[in-house]
Amino acid sequence: MPRMILKHPEQYIDDPLSWTIRFNLSQNKNTMVSALGRPRSGKSMSLLTMGEMCDARHDFDTSHVAFYPQDYIYKISTFKRGCFVVFDEPGAEWSARRFMSIQNIMLGATHITFGSRLINVGWAVPVLKMQDVTAARLMNFFHIMQLPPHPVGTARFFRNWVDEYTGKTGRELLGYIAFAMPFQLNPDERKKYEQMKKDYQDKSYEEYYIRFAEQSKGRSASGKLSLEEMREIAKEIIKTPRKYIVAGKIRAELIQADHNLRQTEARQIKLMVEKYFADHHIDIREL
Numbered sequence: 001m002p003r004m005i006l007k008h009p010e011q012y013i014d015d016p017l018s019w020t021i022r023f024n025l026s027q028n029k030n031t032m033v034s035a036l037g038r039p040r041s042g043k044s045m046s047l048l049t050m051g052e053m054c055d056a057r058h059d060f061d062t063s064h065v066a067f068y069p070q071d072y073i074y075k076i077s078t079f080k081r082g083c084f085v086v087f088d089e090p091g092a093e094w095s096a097r098r099f100m101s102i103q104n105i106m107l108g109a110t111h112i113t114f115g116s117r118l119i120n121v122g123w124a125v126p127v128l129k130m131q132d133v134t135a136a137r138l139m140n141f142f143h144i145m146q147l148p149p150h151p152v153g154t155a156r157f158f159r160n161w162v163d164e165y166t167g168k169t170g171r172e173l174l175g176y177i178a179f180a181m182p183f184q185l186n187p188d189e190r191k192k193y194e195q196m197k198k199d200y201q202d203k204s205y206e207e208y209y210i211r212f213a214e215q216s217k218g219r220s221a222s223g224k225l226s227l228e229e230m231r232e233i234a235k236e237i238i239k240t241p242r243k244y245i246v247a248g249k250i251r252a253e254l255i256q257a258d259h260n261l262r263q264t265e266a267r268q269i270k271l272m273v274e275k276y277f278a279d280h281h282i283d284i285r286e287l
Helices: 016-026 043-054 069-078 099-114 133-138 187-217 227-239 252-259 263-279
Strands: 005-007 012-014 032-036 084-087 120-125 141-145 154-162 169-178
Touching (some): 043 084, 043 120, 043 141, 043 187, 069 099, 227 252, 252 263
Parallel strands (some): 032 120, 032 141, 084 120
Antiparallel strands (some): 005 012, 005 169, 141 154, 154 169
C-alpha cells in the first residue's frame, strides 16, 4: 500500500492523516481535506493516494472520484459509511462565476452528510480563497503542493481549526508530506482515472463551446429563453431529477449551472418541475 510520511523537526510520524481519519470515524466525526496548488502540481494524485489509504472500507477506486458537482452530491449521498470521495478540480467550472452558488449547494450537502453518513471527502482547488467560510469551517486539513526543487509529490501539510466561541478559523503547519503515486498495486486503475479526466476535459470544453454558440443562436435578441424553451428544459429535468435534488428539494442553482441559465430562468423552470411532480402526486423526497 502506498505510504506518506509527515516530517516533524525531531521525528517522523508514519501515515498520520490515515490514523486521524480512522480515529475521527471511531468518534463519529468526518474528515474533509483540501489539496491546493497550481495546475499539474499533483493535487489530484495526492487525493487519490489519500483515498486509497484512508477509505475505511478499503475499496477506493475511480468510482469514488467526481468531476461534476451533481455527481459529487450523488456520491456523498449514496456511498456507504467510511468511504472517501474525491471531488476533482473541475477546470472551467471553478472559474465560472456561477460556481459560487453551486459551491454553496455542495457545501450544504457535505454538511448534511457530515451530520449523518460519515463520508470523508477531499477537494482539489487551486487556491484556498476559493473556499468560502463554510468550507473553511468544515475543513480539517489542507496541503499545498510544492514546486521544484522539491521532489515531485511533496506538499506542505496544515491542520485547519475553528474557534468554537468566535467562529474564527486558523491553521497550523504540521510539516511536509511526500505522497506516493496512487494505485501502485493496480496501474490499470490509474490509467482508467487518467482517461476519465481526459474525457471530462474534452467533454467540458465541448459543452462550453456549444453553450457559447447557443447563446448567440437559440436565444431571442434580449438573450432570454422563450417559455417553450424553458418547458423543454423542464422536461429533460423531469426525466433525470435526482441530480438536481439536495436534501429532498429541487435546487435552482444546479439547474442554472447545468443548463447555463439566468437565475430567474432557473427558478421558473424549478417551479415547472415542482408543479409537474405535485400534479402527478410524486413526492420529490422519494425520488
